[in-house]
Amino acid sequence: MADIILKLAGALIFLSITCGVARLVIGRTVVDRIVAIDMLTVVSIALIALYAHLSGRFVYIDVALVYGLLSFLAVLAIARFLERRR
Amino acid sequence: MLELLVILVCVGILASGVLAVWLENLLAAMISAGLASLFAAVSYVLLAAPDVAMAEAAIGSGLATLIFLYTMRKTDGGREP
Numbered sequence: 001m002a003d004i005i006l007k008l009a010g011a012l013i014f015l016s017i018t019c020g021v022a023r024l025v026i027g028r029t030v031v032d033r034i035v036a037i038d039m040l041t042v043v044s045i046a047l048i049a050l051y052a053h054l055s056g057r058f059v060y061i062d063v064a065l066v067y068g069l070l071s072f073l074a075v076l077a078i079a080r081f082l083e084r085r086r
Numbered sequence: 087m088l089e090l091l092v093i094l095v096c097v098g099i100l101a102s103g104v105l106a107v108w109l110e111n112l113l114a115a116m117i118s119a120g121l122a123s124l125f126a127a128v129s130y131v132l133l134a135a136p137d138v139a140m141a142e143a144a145i146g147s148g149l150a151t152l153i154f155l156y157t158m159r160k161t162d163g164g165r166e167p
Contacts, residue, residue, distance in 0.1 A: 027114075044127075051088070
């Protein structure tokens with residue numbers, strides 16, 4: 001059961017990264033690309049957590065944590081920059 | 087399954103790197119460069135180097151993006167040509 005769920009999670013992460021990179025390449029406006037990079041950050045955190053479970057090394061969870069904090073800061077700064085420029 | 091994900095992450099690094107060079111809009115190019123750094127951090131984790139990945143996530147994706155934003159605000163780079 002857990003094996004099926006992990007494989008499903010891997011497939012979903014694969015699909016999400018594909019769609020996000022496609023949106024980044026197509027993306028008409030800058031805001032599209034910002035939302036795409038935000039989504040890809042969340043998917044990457046999920047991928048790191050999945051790999052931490054699969055490999056059994058829980059040090060990798062720390063990387064996901066640090067990344068979650070920092071990516072939030074970067075997207076916030078970009079949004080603030082866009083707001084001030086308008 | 088994991089090999090496919092590694093290949094996909096490497097394709098993501100390649101695509102965002104090419105986009106960072108190609109795009110005319112400076113803000114979009116900067117976002118693409120940050121995404122290349124993000125995927126590089128993920129690939130470092132998948133290659134079993136979590137400390138390098140943490141440094142890459144902190145410096146490459148967090149600090150570099152903020153410094154680029156600060157520079158674009160100080161100069162005239164953020165405007166449309």
